[in-house]
Amino acid sequence: QSALTQPRSVSGSPGQSVTISCTGTSSDVGGYNYVSWYQQHPGKAPKLMIYDVSKRPSGVPDRFSGSKSGNTASLTISGLQAEDEADYYCCSYAGSYHSPWVFGGGTKLTVL
Amino acid sequence: EVQLVESGGGLVQPGGSLRLSCAASGFTFSSYWMSWVRQAPGKGLEWVANIKQDGSEKYYVDSVKGRFTISRDNAKNSLYLQMNSLRAEDTAVYYCARDCDPRQCQTGPFDYWGQGTLVTVSS
Numbered sequence: 412q413s414a415l416t417q418p419r420s421v422s423g424s425p426g427q428s429v430t431i432s433c434t435g436t437s438s439d440v441g442g443y444n445y446v447s448w449y450q451q452h453p454g455k456a457p458k459l460m461i462y463d464v465s466k467r468p469s470g471v472p473d474r475f476s477g478s479k480s481g482n483t484a485s486l487t488i489s490g491l492q493a494e495d496e497a498d499y500y501c502c503s504y505a506g507s508y509h510s511p512w513v514f515g516g517g518t519k520l521t522v523l
Numbered sequence: 524e525v526q527l528v529e530s531g532g533g534l535v536q537p538g539g540s541l542r543l544s545c546a547a548s549g550f551t552f553s554s555y556w557m558s559w560v561r562q563a564p565g566k567g568l569e570w571v572a573n574i575k576q577d578g579s580e581k582y583y584v585d586s587v588k589g590r591f592t593i594s595r596d597n598a599k600n601s602l603y604l605q606m607n608s609l610r611a612e613d614t615a616v617y618y619c620a621r622d623c624d625p626r627q628c629q630t631g632p633f634d635y636w637g638q639g640t641l642v643t644v645s646s
Contacts, residue, residue, distance in 0.1 A: 412569075412626075414567070440542070445625040445631055447586065447630075447631055447633065448568070449568070449633065451568075456618060456636035456637065456638055456639060457560075457568065457618075457633070457636055458636075459631055459632075459633055459634045461631075462630070462631025462632065462634075463631060466631065467632060468630065468634060488583075491592070491594070500567060500568050500569075502568075502570075502633070504625050507582075509582070510570065510582060510584050510631065511570075511573065511582050512558070512570040512585065513570065514560075514567060514568045514570060514575070515570060516567045517566070517567035
């Protein structure tokens with residue numbers, strides 16, 4: 412199972428919006444509506460930000476939103492804040508008969 | 524409050540073995556799938572293995588099949604990862620995370636994580 416493809420880095424100024432893409436195949440991202448996104452600050456454990464493509468867990472600001480088209484999922488962060496600077500990882504379900512979960516390589520978000 | 528606390532990491536020589544543990548509290552452990560996810564130094568997240576609520580189903584990433592074994596003890600609210608024939612490329616922080624079958628759960632996979640335990644494979 413190959414890792415999902417994410418851009419290595421993205422950046423934006425405070426108040427702006429940024430979008431992080433996550434490209435897989437029809438066997439993972441394109442085949443299921445089970446894409447999740449995680450935020451990780453340096454030295455910390457990841458935090459779930461989006462699941463089932465576009466659902467937000469309780470406590471996650473509505474500035475974070477998710478979507479999917481074909482084999483590509485996207486995380487959009489609007490109204491960028493300094494504390495959003497972190498690494499972001501996508502993850503997709505890939506079926507129950509092999510390795511069920513596959514992560515993306517991660518994207519470093521820099522708030523300028 | 525949900526808590527996941529990993530232990531058992533350390534320095535081990537190539538070819539050696541190590542057993543990681545994860546103590547869970549604050550939720551009904553026996554009702555959830557559980558996973559191990561690792562992160563090599565300076566690298567991204569990699570899902571390693573997961574186990575069904577009753578231990579009847581286990582899945583592994585190809586790179587650890589035949590070397591790692593995931594298990595759980597619901598009476599002790601504990602998750603384990605037995606790692607044998609360790610290689611340098613297994614060096615990583617290993618996280619325990621609450622998992623779910625996405626077709627059935629309401630909260631999303633990996634909604635809670637431990638703080639991680641570092642495994643270093645080196646001579």
